[in-house]
Amino acid sequence: MSHLFPNYNRLPFEIVEGRGSYVKDEHGQQYLDFTSGIGVVNLGYGHPVVQQALLKQADTLWHMPNLYNSQLQETVATQLVQQIPLSQDYAVYFCNSGAEANEAALKLARKATGRTQIISFQQSFHGRTFGAMTATGQEVIHEGFGPLVPGFTYLPYNDAAVLAAAFTDDTAAVILELVQGEGGVIPAEKKWVRAVADLCKENGTLLIIDEIQTGIGRTGTFYAFEQYGIEPDIFTLAKGLGNGMPVGAMVGKAALKTAFGPGSHGSTFGGNKLALAAASAVCQLIADEAIQRNVQARSEQLLTGLKDLPAVKDLRGKGLMIGLVLADADTLQQVIKQLREAQLLALKAGSRVLRLLPPLTITEDETAAGIAILRQVLTQDQFAARNV
Ligand SMILES: Cc1ncc(COP(=O)(O)O)c(C=O)c1O
The missing domain is CATH 3.40.640.10 (Type I PLP-dependent aspartate aminotransferase-like (Major domain))
Structure with a gap:
């Protein structure tokens, strides 16, 4: 029995390691982290400086x-x-x-x-x-x-x-x-x-x-x-x-x-x-302008790469704070689960918005890998069909 208050809706696994844009759970499963620990680890995990x-x-x-x-x-x-x-x-x-x-x-x-x-x-x-x-x-x-x-x-x-x-x-x-x-x-x-x-x-x-x-x-x-x-x-x-x-x-x-x-x-x-x-x-x-240039470039990459997805009602945000409006709360929950199964961590915001907060240091290749997973999940007929 847990001796913690149940005030958090916790997932049944633990993240035990993080490097750059990736984290690992206790079973050695690796995830690309598009949450930055809810907008916290902006410079990626274990930044050497x-x-x-x-x-x-x-x-x-x-x-x-x-x-x-x-x-x-x-x-x-x-x-x-x-x-x-x-x-x-x-x-x-x-x-x-x-x-x-x-x-x-x-x-x-x-x-x-x-x-x-x-x-x-x-x-x-x-x-x-x-x-x-x-x-x-x-x-x-x-x-x-x-x-x-x-x-x-x-x-x-x-x-x-x-x-x-x-x-x-x-x-x-x-x-x-x-x-x-x-x-x-x-x-x-x-x-x-x-x-x-x-x-x-x-x-x-x-x-x-x-x-x-x-x-x-x-x-x-x-x-x-x-x-x-x-x-x-x-x-x-x-x-x-x-x-x-x-x-x-x-x-x-x-x-x-x-x-x-x-x-x-x-x-x-x-x-x-x-x-x-x-x-x-x-x-x-x-304060380094290279970081800010990366935020702008990766933001454009995400906004372009996630355009016109059949399951998405609206795509919005600023920099690396991006929201994809889905059909309803149930769709959001299922999408987040499927993304996780495909080794991408993402967040919810409000009742039906998929929120992406990747590290500001994320590379072009990592962003492309994330987009590929998001597209693969969000082009499924079952989610597109709800978006009418
Ligand atoms: C805009 C904003 N203000 C305040 C807070 C509260 O911050 P904390 O959880 O560190 O108290 C949050 C946390 O999500 C936030 O997003």
Whole structure:
């Protein structure tokens, strides 16, 4: 009998090894991984530079609380801020996960503005802690956990019509993903995002961009917001930041520093030395334009190679965050199972979207191998027939 809570729907095998874009289970079965551990291992498994950074730090010092200066935190903060293509200065708070980064962002927004209302969007996903869960616009995630944090409003995503009316003089922040990940790989429309940003500015509301899945190179630029011509007041990171080491970050305009003074917020493990040693190596590697060029080239390869599949209603995404809309939830489940049997790991998003998040370092040949498996499964008559 397992002594674990059954809160995860686990597959009945274990992945015990990973190298580059491939993983192996305990029986020696190899899989091409189009999940990157849910958008985490962006540089592939066992990346030698990240591994070296981690080993070097493991040999020196693992943990020291935030009672002391941390040169490593300063370094990674500078690396993250240097990637922001804006004249504004920003500051960074380190934590351990995406939910924690959003929690910090929501707290900072309320404290800095003195306002309470937060606008978020339907189908969004921002994490599982109370604030992040409440910000998540999915009833299924809230079920049984009420009462939620007061003051949250959920608007339809990509819909400009209802936006303006939702702002009041108590609106502290708007929080959104630029590609809704868990919600179904739904990219935000540029015009809509700009309208949100303009309304935030007009209303003295802070714009929080959740870059936990889209950031760290996933969509073809270091941050996805670079592609939208907006200036977030706050943005949040986690997943790919440590390439598998648990680390999150909340990045906010330097003008917000005073609202997060000493004692206002914190975390025992936040900014942990092992995690930040990995993050520093990751930032350096992701900043390399060759990685971004690879993301763009592999994205085009996938979007071209997966075009016109009879079982696919819609093919969408940005960079290496790609969604294939299938007929229904049952089809999705069967497709994922068949892909796995053909040694390709893929994810679900929403109720019927097949989500692909391959490592950003994936090669042309590996991508072609993945496309061949996807085509072989998705051209089957049984799946095409459902797509009417
Ligand atoms: C956009 C987004 N925000 C927040 C989170 C929560 O991150 P974590 O699971 O690290 O708390 C996720 C995780 O999937 C995410 O995709």
